[in-house]
Amino acid sequence: MRILDLLRRLAQPHDSKIVLLVLDGVGDIRTADQLQTALEAANLPHLDALAGRSALGRLVPVYPGVTPGSGPGHLGLFGYDPSDPEADIGRGILEAIGEGLPIGPGDVAARGNFATADRAGNLTDRRAGRIPTEECERLCKGINLALAAALDAAPIPGLVVHVAPGEGHRFVLHLQGKIDGLPLSAAIADTDPQQLDVPPLAVQATTPEGEATAAAIARIVEIVERAIVEEPRANRALLRGFSQLPHLPQIPELYKLRAGAFAGYPLYRGAAAASGMEIVPCGKKFAEILDVVRAAWDRFDFFFLHVKQTDQAGEDGNLAAKIQVLEDVDAHLPELLALGPEVVAVTGDHSTPAPMKAHSWHPVPLLIHSAICSYGFADEFSERACAHGEIGTIPSYQMMSLLLANAGRLAKFGA
Amino acid sequence: MRILDLLRRLAQPHDSKIVLLVLDGVGDIRTADQLQTALEAANLPHLDALAGRSALGRLVPVYPGVTPGSGPGHLGLFGYDPSDPEADIGRGILEAIGEGLPIGPGDVAARGNFATADRAGNLTDRRAGRIPTEECERLCKGINLALAAALDAAPIPGLVVHVAPGEGHRFVLHLQGKIDGLPLSAAIADTDPQQLDVPPLAVQATTPEGEATAAAIARIVEIVERAIVEEPRANRALLRGFSQLPHLPQIPELYKLRAGAFAGYPLYRGAAAASGMEIVPCGKKFAEILDVVRAAWDRFDFFFLHVKQTDQAGEDGNLAAKIQVLEDVDAHLPELLALGPEVVAVTGDHSTPAPMKAHSWHPVPLLIHSAICSYGFADEFSERACAHGEIGTIPSYQMMSLLLANAGRLAKFGA
Secondary structure (H helix, E strand, O other): OHHHHHHHHHEOOOOOOEEEEEEOOEEOOOOOOOOOOHHHHOOOHHHHHHHHOOEEEEEEOOOOOOOEOHHHHHHHHOOOOOOOHHHOOOHHHHHHHHOOOOOOOOOEEEEEEEEEEOOOOOEEEOOHHHOOHHHHHHHHHHHHHHHHHHHHHOOOOOEEEEEEEOOOOEEEEEEEEEEOOEEOOOOEOOOOOOOOOOOOOOOOEOOHHHHHHHHHHHHHHHHHHHHHOOOOOOOEEEEEEEEOOOOOOOHHHHHOOOEEEEEOOHHHHHHHHHOOOEEOOOOOOHHHHHHHHHHOHHHOOEEEEEEOHHHHHHHOOOHHHHHHHHHHHHHHHHHHHHOOOOEEEEEOOOEOOHHHOOOEOOOEEEEEEOOOOOOOOOOOOOHHHHHOOOOEEEEHHHHHHHHHHHOOOEOOOOO | OHHHHHHHHHEOOOOOOEEEEEEOOEEOOOOOOOOOOHHHHOOOHHHHHHHHOOEEEEEEOOOOOOOOOHHHHHHHHOOOOOOOHHHOOOHHHHHHHHOOOOOOOOOEEEEEEEEEEOOOOOEEEOOHHHOOHHHHHHHHHHHHHHHHHHHHHOOOOOEEEEEEEOOOOEEEEEEEEEEOOEEOOOOEOOOOOOOOOOOOOOOOEOOHHHHHHHHHHHHHHHHHHHHHOOOOOOOEEEEEEEEOOOOOOOHHHHHOOOEEEEEOOHHHHHHHHHOOOEEOOOOOOHHHHHHHHHHOHHHOOEEEEEEOHHHHHHHOOOHHHHHHHHHHHHHHHHHHHHOOOOEEEEEOOOEOOHHHOOOEOOOEEEEEEOOOOOOOOOOOOOHHHHHOOOOEEEEHHHHHHHHHHHOOOEOOEOO
């Protein structure tokens, strides 16, 4: 990531404020059955008016044709090249950070699901009937007691283990320390078989370096499942996304700004925290997020706002719902602009076309407004207008330097 | 080529089929004397209709301003960055592979031309009056006998040498093995002076590592020319493009698909074979190629179809001929579409503008059709429509991942 060294050199403090509004999965496509994209079909008077005073363009999240998960999608927006192995960051870590766990260098985290298995040990529900969060919290408390007792009786020298509850049936497994003096490894295969009527997979290392950690986790899984074996629904634990913290250059030092993340879901808080942003607790709806942004306006220079519902509607194949989310964001947009940020960017971490019911690789519409953005090619925020916009089609990781430039935060390079 | 490691990781099997139709040198330019490009001037009802249901864009074969030969042009289309030294592949090797010679790692091949020299040894015809292929075959047979006899009498230990006839005055020189235990080198300058009224150039190494091989080849040239000295026309042999097999990741393993090449000319078969495709013998006209594709439809997932005549017409500066080739392709396009491929791409390996009578660097029109390509910006296949298309202007080597994505053959990257 050589370009980050250049940006670090050029970044300079300024009193300007930047708002990055991420409409998750906003990009859409036209097909024989869906003649308009969500942005085209929605009624967006404020976004369209803003587009008329903005530079437009498109972002390629990772590489043409490559569909990103939310982690790589967001790291790209924050200026990191997600195809760089140094930026490879697992979902386990992202969720653990997003839940506020004190993940440190060398720690290993995995995402956990409580699940239901029958008498024969075969899975009958991979989400344990979507148990309520309170039940998940009770289970995790019991598991942590069982882990402490078992590891007190027969320790794994140097290792600290605990689980933390997430929403519903979700939890995070967090390992700290070493095993017999050796560093932990995240080279562990998922134990979630991703299908029913089979037992969970055995814990297995994917490289020889992972074997000591895999053996420890196999024992941990035994302890966990013994602790919940009598539960009516959540009697199994499935693990996936074993991962460690990547060594990302941190945004405050890199770009010389105070960065706050306003995201209602753990994964996005995790990506922001891994980049060095401060996580500001907030709700999930755009209006709720705006309230928190307003209250924190003096504390930050850079505001990452994350709206999840566009992606959810796309994943559901529900164009009408996607349109409604966009129209709701549009209705509240004047409140955001009234705060007076010098730079406003609106884009997504990837496309989630309703016809595909999934993330996709299609380039993502981008709008950048500032007093010096240059504008005038279009008066609507849509895939087509953005394809023909002033910014062109660029990799996501090249957007951040444009935001800094529009904010007067990048010094001239060379004399 | 780090990105290939990412694509290898993401590529997944699928039952979808991809057709890549390469119209060699299809791109063209407008000048004061040629007010329309070949695509603009041609009547292409089927291609235009397909464009209306396709994502459009343009490919930059190597780098802005860099005119590619056919080798780099095609390697780019197959996903390799042709500016990467690892993808450097000489024309000698491409033709040798394309002729079906069993080229192995470490072998050296060069393209040969039979030529005519006068009594003083100066060249009077660099193509020996374009002798017929049968005469070329007879000459090569004699040369191989002479090489065997001479190297039997005074061997070059470890070296195996022979020549193979091509079309007309063309042949391939193929060296296998070692010289006194040292590997062969392709660091040998061309002996073709590229002009008349001078003698062929002496064999010379371009680096110290090439000297042993150069000395062996100097002896081989002596033997060859002694064998043909009494020929009325083909009394000299000119060599160029000394090269060795590059270590390209092979397409079946890399992209997890069965790839077939349907090309009537050796060079393009060579590029396809070097990439790991299976060469399917076929004719040179589009209709003949289609017959073979149809018969092989069940055997492959990826079909590379090569139409040469667009380039030939461009090289001849014959716009009318280029238009005619395009209209012939257009007339047969429905037969190709009737096979029902999930993804169809139409593009070229480079531009061959008729006004330039040569390959050029100009971006090449690209069309990608699939059920999820997203479309609607244009209803014609032309340089202008493609410049404003959904895909944007991308390096050729980024097209392959788009084809895989449209075919559902790339898994999501990261969580």
